[in-house]
Amino acid sequence: xxxxxxxxxxxxxxxxxxxxxxxxxxxxxxxxxxxxxxxxxxxxxxxxxxxxxxxxxxxxxxxxxxxxxxxxxxxxxxxxxxxxxxxxxxxxxxxxxxxxxxxxxxxxxxxxxxxxxxxxxxxxxxxxxxxxxxxxxxxxxxxxxxxxxxxxxxxxxxxxxxxxxxxxxxxxxxxxxxxxxxxxxxxxxxxxxxxxxxxxxxxxxxxxxxxxxxxxxxxxxxxxxxxxxxxxxxxxxxxxxxxxxxxxxxxxxxxxxxxxxxxxxxxxxxxxxxxxxxxxxxxxxxxxxxxxxxxxxxxxxxxxxxxxxxxxxxxxxxxxxxxxxxx
Amino acid sequence: xxxxxxxxxxxxxxxxxxxxxxxxxxxxxxxxxxxxxxxxxxxxxxxxxxxxxxxxxxxxxxxxxxxxxxxxxxxxxxxxxxxxxxxxxxxxxxxxxxxxxxxxxxxxxxxxxxxxxxxxxxxxxxxxxxxxxxxxxxxxxxxxxxxxxxxxxxxxxxxxxxxxxxxxxxxxxxxxxxxxxxxxxxxxxxxxxxxxxxxxxxxxxxxxxxxxxxxxxxxxxxxxxxxxxxxxxxxxxxxxxxxxxxxxxxxxxxxxxxxxxxxxxxxxxxxxxxxxxxxxxxxxxxxxxxxxxxxxxxxxxxxxxxxxxxxxxxxxxxxxxxxxxxxxxxxxxxxxxxxxxxxxxxxxxxxxxxxxxxxxxxxxxxxxxxxxxxxxxxxxxxxxxxxxxxxxxxxxxxxxxxxxxxxxxxxxxxxxxxxxxxxxxxxxxxxxxxxxxxxxxxxxxxxxxxxxxxxxxxxxxxxxxxxxxxxxxxxxxxxxxxxxxxxxxxxxxxxxxxxxxxxxxxxxxxxxxxxxxxxxxxxxxxxxxxxxxxxxxxxxxxxxxxxxxxxxxxxxxxxxxxxxxxxxxxxxxxxxxxxxxxxxxxxxxxxxxxxxxxxxxxxxxxxxxxxxxxxxxxxxxxxxxxxxxxxxxxxxxxxxxxxxxxxxxxxxxxxxxxxxxxxxxxx
Ligand code: B12
Ligand SMILES: Nc1nc2c(ncn2[C@@H]2O[C@H](COP(=O)(O)OP(=O)(O)OP(=O)(O)O)[C@@H](O)[C@H]2O)c(=O)[nH]1
Ligand SMILES: [Mg+2]
Numbered sequence: 003x004x005x006x007x008x009x010x011x012x013x014x015x016x017x018x019x020x021x022x023x024x025x026x027x028x029x030x031x032x033x034x035x036x037x038x039x040x041x042x043x044x045x046x047x048x049x050x051x052x053x054x055x056x057x058x059x060x061x062x063x064x065x066x067x068x069x070x071x072x073x074x075x076x077x078x079x080x081x082x083x084x085x086x087x088x089x090x091x092x093x094x095x096x097x098x099x100x101x102x103x104x105x106x107x108x109x110x111x112x113x114x115x116x117x118x119x120x121x122x123x124x125x126x127x128x129x130x131x132x133x134x135x136x137x138x139x140x141x142x143x144x145x146x147x148x149x150x151x152x153x154x155x156x157x158x159x160x161x162x163x164x165x166x167x168x169x170x171x172x173x174x175x176x177x178x179x180x181x182x183x184x185x186x187x188x189x190x191x192x193x194x195x196x197x198x199x200x201x202x203x204x205x206x207x208x209x210x211x212x213x214x215x216x217x218x219x220x221x222x223x224x225x226x227x228x229x230x231x232x233x234x235x236x237x238x239x240x241x242x243x244x245x246x247x248x249x250x251x252x253x254x255x256x257x258x259x260x261x262x263x264x265x266x267x268x269x270x271x272x273x274x275x276x277x278x279x280x281x282x283x284x285x286x287x288x289x290x291x292x293x294x295x296x297x298x299x300x301x302x303x304x305x306x307x308x309x310x311x312x313x314x315x316x317x318x319x320x321x322x323x324x325x326x327x328x329x
Numbered sequence: 330x331x332x333x334x335x336x337x338x339x340x341x342x343x344x345x346x347x348x349x350x351x352x353x354x355x356x357x358x359x360x361x362x363x364x365x366x367x368x369x370x371x372x373x374x375x376x377x378x379x380x381x382x383x384x385x386x387x388x389x390x391x392x393x394x395x396x397x398x399x400x401x402x403x404x405x406x407x408x409x410x411x412x413x414x415x416x417x418x419x420x421x422x423x424x425x426x427x428x429x430x431x432x433x434x435x436x437x438x439x440x441x442x443x444x445x446x447x448x449x450x451x452x453x454x455x456x457x458x459x460x461x462x463x464x465x466x467x468x469x470x471x472x473x474x475x476x477x478x479x480x481x482x483x484x485x486x487x488x489x490x491x492x493x494x495x496x497x498x499x500x501x502x503x504x505x506x507x508x509x510x511x512x513x514x515x516x517x518x519x520x521x522x523x524x525x526x527x528x529x530x531x532x533x534x535x536x537x538x539x540x541x542x543x544x545x546x547x548x549x550x551x552x553x554x555x556x557x558x559x560x561x562x563x564x565x566x567x568x569x570x571x572x573x574x575x576x577x578x579x580x581x582x583x584x585x586x587x588x589x590x591x592x593x594x595x596x597x598x599x600x601x602x603x604x605x606x607x608x609x610x611x612x613x614x615x616x617x618x619x620x621x622x623x624x625x626x627x628x629x630x631x632x633x634x635x636x637x638x639x640x641x642x643x644x645x646x647x648x649x650x651x652x653x654x655x656x657x658x659x660x661x662x663x664x665x666x667x668x669x670x671x672x673x674x675x676x677x678x679x680x681x682x683x684x685x686x687x688x689x690x691x692x693x694x695x696x697x698x699x700x701x702x703x704x705x706x707x708x709x710x711x712x713x714x715x716x717x718x719x720x721x722x723x724x725x726x727x728x729x730x731x732x733x734x735x736x737x738x739x740x741x742x743x744x745x746x747x748x749x750x751x752x753x754x755x756x757x758x759x760x761x762x763x764x765x766x767x768x769x770x771x772x773x774x775x776x777x778x779x780x781x782x783x784x785x786x787x788x789x790x791x792x793x794x795x796x797x798x799x800x801x802x803x804x805x806x807x808x809x810x811x812x813x814x815x816x817x818x819x820x821x822x823x824x825x826x827x828x829x830x831x832x833x834x835x836x837x838x839x840x841x842x843x844x845x846x847x848x849x850x851x852x853x854x855x856x857x858x859x860x861x862x863x864x865x866x867x868x869x870x871x872x873x874x875x876x877x878x879x880x881x882x883x884x885x886x887x888x889x890x891x892x893x894x895x896x897x898x899x900x901x902x903x904x905x906x907x908x909x910x911x912x913x914x915x916x917x918x919x920x921x922x923x924x925x926x927x928x929x930x931x932x933x934x935x936x937x938x939x940x941x942x943x944x945x946x947x948x949x950x951x952x953x954x955x956x957x958x959x960x961x962x963x964x965x966x967x968x969x970x971x972x973x974x975x976x977x978x979x980x981x982x983x984x985x986x987x988x989x990x991x992x993x994x995x996x
Contacts, residue, residue, distance in 0.1 A: 023906060024937040031909040035856035070703070102832045103845055104858075105883035111904065112892045115823050118900040125907050129858065129888050243469070 008032070008043045015050035021090075021151045023124065030126050033143045041315060048143060048313030051150045057269045057311065060149045061259045064169035066161035067179030068186065072205035073158050074113035075242035076179060076251070081114065081123055083252045084154055090122040092152035094145065096138055096159045099129040110158055124152065130159070139286075142172050142279040143314050170199055171278040174271055175258040177201045177251070180220060183212035191223050198229050200258045201236055203251055208241040233261060270307065276314055277306035283318055284325070292325045334662050339655035340617070341626035343420060344644045345591065347372035347397035349757040350764075351407035354397040357641065358412065366648055368418040368450075370628050371408070372396035373430070375868035375919060378465040379895070380426050380812025383761045387897065390924030391868050392758035395638070400765050401807045405433040406440065415443030419450035420495075420589070420626070425467040427454040428476050429811045432798035435488070451492040451589070453547065454480050457518045458497045460701050460824040461710060462504035464870020464894050467812060470698045472819035474525045476794060481522070482531035483795035485540055494522065495547040495589065502549035503595045504873060505714025508560040508680055511549065513687035514697070514706060516567055519544060520688075521697040523576060531793065541572045542583035545625075550615040551593040552608055557615030558667065559676040561622035564588070567681060589626035590616045595873075599635040599968040601730030601737050602749075606632045610650055617654065620665040627651055635968050636743070637750030637920065637950055707827030711876050718877050719835045721971055731971060748950060753920070765807070772805030780804035781814055788818045826872070826893045828879045836884035840974050840996060847993045848886035848981055855911070855988055861980065862910040863891040864901040866929055869919035870894050874946055878914060881973045882980075898925065902932035905941065911984045912963075918947040926957055942983045946970075 009028055017025030032044050065073050084091050095110035108127035130138040141157055148155040159169045170176035178199035180187045190196035202220055207213040220237045228234045236254050240247030262268040281302060284292045296302050344361055347354045358369055374396040376388035382400055383392045392398050399405055423430045431452050435445055456473040459466035477494055484493040498515035526532060532540055550557045565586040572584040592612035597605040609629050616624040629647040631639035655661060667673045694700045720726035727733050743749040780801040787797040801811055835841060852858040863879045872894050879891045890908045905913055917925050933939060946966035954965040963983050966976060982992040
């Protein structure tokens with residue numbers, strides 16, 4: 003027997019919900035494991051996680067923005083605020099991998115170092131291995147596992163244009179971090195290339211003028227626009243370096259969660275996230291052909307958001323079987 | 330009868346030293362002075378350099394190891410017992426806590442009856458290069474620049490013969506910098522610091538020339554001694570221009586490029602260590618041959634540099650090299666022997682041009698502080714060092730005894746009971762903690778509290794930090810207390826690691842490709858990509874090895890988690906768990922490997938990762954390697970293991986073995 007023997011799914015799910023850190027680490031390893039037997043085990047594990055946390059509990063946040071904008075530094079600062087508020091925090095940090103070697107340097111952890119000894123903070127890095135836009139296919143299932151044990155789960159990804167901010171479709175609340183003096187994000191917003199995030203924050207306000215200017219431009223661009231659900235995104239400014247504006251940022255993120263809850267949209271959004279993940283995953287594997295075989299995108303989304311809760315892996319395997327010609 | 334030949338005065342001769350305790354170091358200094366050494370160069374231990382008291386958990390294993398522990402005024406007084414500070418010239422390699430150690434020095438001098446105006450010496454006080462190479466920074470760049478500025482402003486006014494900052498290119502070369510990069514980054518640092526002093530308003534325009542004149546440099550001299558000679562001439566020319574054009578220094582005296590040297594140690598080998606003697610002597614030529622660009626002070630490493638700490642005899646041998654050069658040879662009898670040489674002039678010109686171009690790139694990014702914060706400069710250094718390592722690995726850069734002419738007789742130098750290095754008595758740490766406790770018990774707690782409150786107030790207000798620090802010194806504040814007060818106000822910082830550089834061409838080479846495919850294959854067998862955690866436990870700031878292993882690992886297909894220097898064993902175990910790594914690679918060069926390994930294993934046990942393979946690399950004497958393996962370390966690597974691809978194959982096989990898979994065939 004090799005030492006990578008698969009865990010017993012129900013016991014693992016139980017231990018994860020009881021916030022056993024070693025169990026969570028093993029669960030994340032399992033969700034990363036591509037061997038067929040591991041996939042089955044992972045599906046059973048996800049199925050065995052208690053439903054409440056996944057449908058209505060916790061807060062799943064995406065943080066995205068251009069390289070070097072300060073996503074990790076802001077995350078570090080947010081962690082401190084959340085911890086002071088008594089919340090337990092898990093982070094999934096997605097870094098690009100080397101196109102040449104397939105290897106990766108997972109560097110976001112460094113900036114979140116201050117939480118390095120806190121047992122109520124759990125940070126897992128992920129290499130986005132080429133596929134899945136700026137995301138990694140493991141992000142959604144891993145988020146579910148983390149939600150079972152932590153109050154706030156935050157996913158960091160690099161993103162500027164449309165494709166890269168896909169994280170916004172797989173989280174409750176998305177925060178876009180803008181780089182002062184860089185017009186790119188504003189252009190993308192204006193042109194409608196980039197979907198409007200739920201919260202926009204201009205980081206590095208400590209550098210002064212440039213940050214203030216970017217903030218006011220963003221405010222003008224956003225105007226009174228709302229997203230499809232009617233949420234109007236606030237634009238804030240902060241400095242991860244000075245720790246300024248972080249409480250307000252945490253508040254803004256939480257307002258969006260409250261807003262979803264008050265309007266009874268929270269569970270629906272989580273289902274939508276899973277549907278988005280499934281469709282994206284199918285598109286990666288089968289292209290438009292696959293989606294069409296299942297009746298096209300609109301039909302598929304309707305079907306998936308209505309369906310009873312399933313683990314994403316099991317749901318995916320079912321869809322796959324429906325696409326693949328039977329022999 | 331021929332008249333006696335007029336000889337130039339030789340440079341200051343120093344030996345960088347300090348260990349165990351203030352008392353033991355004081356004895357060593359007095360012996361060194363009696364052997365003809367003309368100045369002191371103090372090496373502090375890592376807790377002192379990073380602002381921790383000897384009993385702080387992070388200090389474990391490091392107290393008195395690589396330097397002398399100075400925790401308060403009584404240690405400082407013991408260090409200079411019977412050494413009259415009014416007459417001595419003392420160089421202190423101290424940076425983040427420079428203001429504090431200078432305060433202690435001033436306070437002890439006052440107690441000896443000397444006035445600040447009499448004091449001569451140097452505080453290294455270049456915190457910017459700490460972020461790039463040396464690693465003993467504490468605070469973020471902005472407050473660090475403020476501390477540097479405060480020391481400069483204070484000494485120019487009150488200790489006029491002091492060299493308040495030694496801008497260092499030495500450490501940049503030790504982290505892989507090319508001569509051009511050394512020139513560019515040292516001078517960019519000088520700009521950042523002088524601009525900050527000017528903008529602080531502490532010195533009026535009329536006194537500014539004085540400030541420019543007090544700036545000195547600490548440089549490196551590598552084995553390519555002709556190029557190094559040219560580098561020194563380039564430094565002189567560029568500094569002269571900068572001082573004149575940017576800072577309006579009129580007098581030639583104030584524009585002179587004054588520098589001290591430690592010669593290159595990165596190229597000193599563990600293999601056939603006796604060859605290091607030739608290297609050191611040749612390197613000394615680069616900073617002494619050209620009279621125009623000759624060093625003011627020289628300190629040399631010892632032949633056993635790559636084995637461990639030097640013993641008094643090893644240091645004496647290094648001092649004698651300087652004495653032979655200056656007293657036996659005719660070097661000091663001539664004017665500049667390179668003036669008028671077109672070959673030298675052309676080389677100098679090309680170095681100046683290259684450096685100017687790089688300085689412009691730094692200025693475009695907003696200056697040195699910004700280029701450090703963004704990680705740009707560190708990435709440039711890691712890139713250069715990676716190229717150097719690959720050249721050694723390929724055999725293009727020849728290092729005798731290491732990658733060519735490797736056959737050797739057994740060296741008589743490394744035999745003997747101490748295997749040729751100095752071992753610090755393990756009791757030193759405990760005794761230092763006892764002294765610290767005794768000191769704390771006898772001081773006046775109210776005075777200490779008041780002095781610290783005053784320090785807090787000063788740090789917040791932006792007033793010069795020195796007077797408040799000197800008050801703290803007299804009151805009996807400890808190194809840890811002074812530092813913690815400022816940590817609470819300024820915050821702490823982690824510098825960019827610089828390892829996020831593009832893959833080197835060698836990673837497309839046949840061997841790297843073959844290893845990569847095995848790494849991917851094993852990842853598939855185990856279900857997910859292979860992950861390594863590269864960890865630097867303790868206060869050790871030597872990051873070169875960890876960086877090179879990280880970049881190499883990425884290039885052969887591993888996923889690498891590396892969080893930079895100065896982690897606690899607890900943080901390492903926590904990261905290993907959270908990141909689901911397949912193996913941990915520790916890197917320790919400071920000599921605290923035994924304690925660190927023990928602590929890391931304990932922590933791994935606690936998080937439930939007992940049995941996870943752990944390897945270690947660094948300065949690890951053979952006898953300790955055996956001990957570490959007994960304790961469960963899977964493999965030990967030292968500087969002679971230059972086959973980085975080979976190390977990667979080893980690591981792969983260790984992971985395979987752990988999972989009961991057969992090893993891959995030799996690659
Ligand atoms: C370069 C250097 C520096 C540079 C470091 C730059 C940097 N950012 O790394 C500078 C100038 C800053 C420096 C400073 C100091 N240094 Co120093 N330094 C060296 C030197 C000359 C070379 C080390 C090096 O970088 N080699 C190149 C790298 C690539 O080699 P390496 O780390 O050995 O790695 C190889 C293997 O060991 C192995 N490996 C290493 N780590 C790992 C990890 C894994 C996972 C694996 C698989 C393999 C592996 O693989 C590598 C490939 O071959 C050594 C002496 C020597 N020649 O070895 C002294 C030395 C290490 N320094 C020493 C000291 C004392 C200091 C100071 C503490 C002095 C002081 N009192 O202030 C300071 C402070 C540093 C600090 N903050 O801790 C001592 C340590 C003494 C001891 N262990 O007993 C040494 C041995 C010199 C001496 N004889 O006195 N230093
Ligand atoms: N001046 C200033 N610099 C900041 C601030 N926040 C982050 N930085 C700096 O910006 C750089 C990038 O910060 P990160 O937090 O790593 O940014 P990131 O967006 O996570 O970067 P990637 O993950 O590499 O895309 C670092 O050098 C930080 O020190 C801030 O508030 N002010
Ligand atoms: Mg980041």
